Amino acid sequence: MFDTLINKLKNDTYITLETTPGHSATFSPTIDKIEELGLHKMVDGFSTTDNPLAKLKFNALFAAKLLQERFQKPVIATMSMRDRNKIALQSDLLGANEFDVRAILALTGDPANISDQPHAKGVFEADSSLLLEIIAAFNSGMDYAAKPLAVAPQHIHPFAVVNSYAKNPKTLQKKMQKKIKHGAIGIITQPVYDIENAKELLELKEQANKACCNENKSAELILGVFPITKLRTAQFLSSHVPGINVPPCWIDKLREANLKGVEEEYKVGFELSKKLFDELKALHPKIHLMTANQFEIAKEILV
Structure with a gap:
């Protein structure tokens, strides 16, 4: 299962779909929706998010297990440094x-002070590099304290x-290098909204890989795509989410469409998003599609 996914990442087209578990004791309705729309036949794998924005959700690891069992396709489960120290990280792994939940997306995590849970405190024993180091240790058959495990884990x-954007692009290259040196084999970008931005990211990835070649380490870049169908979404991403650049022309077109009504706004936003997706796929067919569980949009984008 995972060998096929990694081979596609390195040598073929590769598309994964993000799923966000809900504020619920069951994840099955989300899986049912994916099956109803036939999305499992249109992607190579999935991801599960880990309490994004520090909001309480169904566990990402259990969600990954359920998705894999239903569709027999690999799932990348997110693990956040916000909520676990190195003991809990290793125990969960x-x-x-x-x-067989063995593809892990290492995140530092959103700050706990924006949580919906009263007085929640972040752990943040380190950034996501620590989790990548732990995974490297596990893949060598030992824990982070260099103690051999009684039974070595299957490869993670x-x-x-x-x-996806920085005023100084070199900062992105340095961050890529750090993650590659710590063992990441795939680096997923924040949403991209401009083909030239994507080309620049690919060049930065190549430079980062060259800088790590002496250590025999490299990673593939996976372009993040988040369709925008509302003006307010474009404005929010542009103004409040660091590391994302929504072109002014997108906002202008959505603003004009917004004045004509909800249907026109959706039509213009979807057309912009679909055109971008097709262009990115032609440029670099390794994409992670994010739709905040709006799976109908995901299907329209993928067909």
């Missing part, structure tokens, strides 16, 4: 490993993230 495939 060991438990997940026996259930580590992924990481990077912003």
